Amino acid sequence: MAVTVSIPTILRTHTGGEKTVEAKGGTVGEVIDDLESRHSGIAGRLLTNGSLHRFVNIYVDDEDIRFAGGLQAPVGENSNVTILPAVAGG
Amino acid sequence: MLVIRADLVDEIVAHARRDHPDEACGVIAGPEGSDRPERFIPMVNSARSPTFYEFDSGDLLRLYRDMDSRDEVPVVIYHSHTATEAYPSRTDISYASEPEAHYVLVSTREADSHEFRSFRIVDGVVTEEDVDVVESYMFAHTGADDVPERD
Numbered sequence: 001m002a003v004t005v006s007i008p009t010i011l012r013t014h015t016g017g018e019k020t021v022e023a024k025g026g027t028v029g030e031v032i033d034d035l036e037s038r039h040s041g042i043a044g045r046l047l048t049n050g051s052l053h054r055f056v057n058i059y060v061d062d063e064d065i066r067f068a069g070g071l072q073a074p075v076g077e078n079s080n081v082t083i084l085p086a087v088a089g090g
Numbered sequence: 091m092l093v094i095r096a097d098l099v100d101e102i103v104a105h106a107r108r109d110h111p112d113e114a115c116g117v118i119a120g121p122e123g124s125d126r127p128e129r130f131i132p133m134v135n136s137a138r139s140p141t142f143y144e145f146d147s148g149d150l151l152r153l154y155r156d157m158d159s160r161d162e163v164p165v166v167i168y169h170s171h172t173a174t175e176a177y178p179s180r181t182d183i184s185y186a187s188e189p190e191a192h193y194v195l196v197s198t199r200e201a202d203s204h205e206f207r208s209f210r211i212v213d214g215v216v217t218e219e220d221v222d223v224v225e226s227y228m229f230a231h232t233g234a235d236d237v238p239e240r241d
Binding site: 008009010055057059062064066082084085086087088089090 | 115117133137141142143144145147148150151154163167169178179180181182184185186187188189190
């Protein structure tokens with residue numbers, strides 16, 4: 001089961017410049033673990049103490065995981081996972 | 091340096107005035123690799139606050155999908171400061187995550203004048219850059235090499 005993950009510009013240093021990569025996992029947390037095993041350092045850019053960093057949005061099939069179970073959000077076969085940095089400031 | 095058309099500057103300033111005293115925010119998209127801001131996309135500040143701005147997460151996803159389908163990138167990411175100078179705040183710096191974007195700040199603290207400034211924000215380091223406002227990109231000089239030498 002392969003999930004397609006869209007990588008934002010700022011994290012492409014971890015994926016050799018690739019905009020999309022494949023990963024495995026039944027939840028967003030598992031997908032991040034799998035990404036980390038192939039693209040070392042990426043998990044640290046997404047998580048703080050095991051929770052999703054507040055500067056990062058992750059979507060599974062267009063749904064923001066903050067409203068869908070967070071890191072436990074289920075990822076189906078052939079799902080698309082999109083990572084986008086929040087655009088925000090003061 | 092940010093080279094930007096005058097009509098796009100006017101759009102940004104008008105948006106900032108319209109939403110004052112809340113912060114206004116948006117993007118000017120342009121072709122990937124061009125560094126040329128072309129398509130003005132005002133965004134809703136989902137925080138509706140005079141001291142914070144944030145693109146709604148659903149709007150953000152639609153924006154990036156739309157830009158991807160057009161081979162565009164966010165050349166300019168703009169927002170307003172409504173009571174302070176047009177300089178990135180600590181919060182702006184901590185959130186900044188488009189190292190290739192020009193971060194434009196407009197201050198609307200004065201009713202009859204505005205500040206319009208542009209910055210690069212890379213790895214937490216802010217660098218101000220010059221802003222060259224042009225009528226059209228067709229005639230804008232992109233470098234000294236464009237200007238023929240005269241004897």
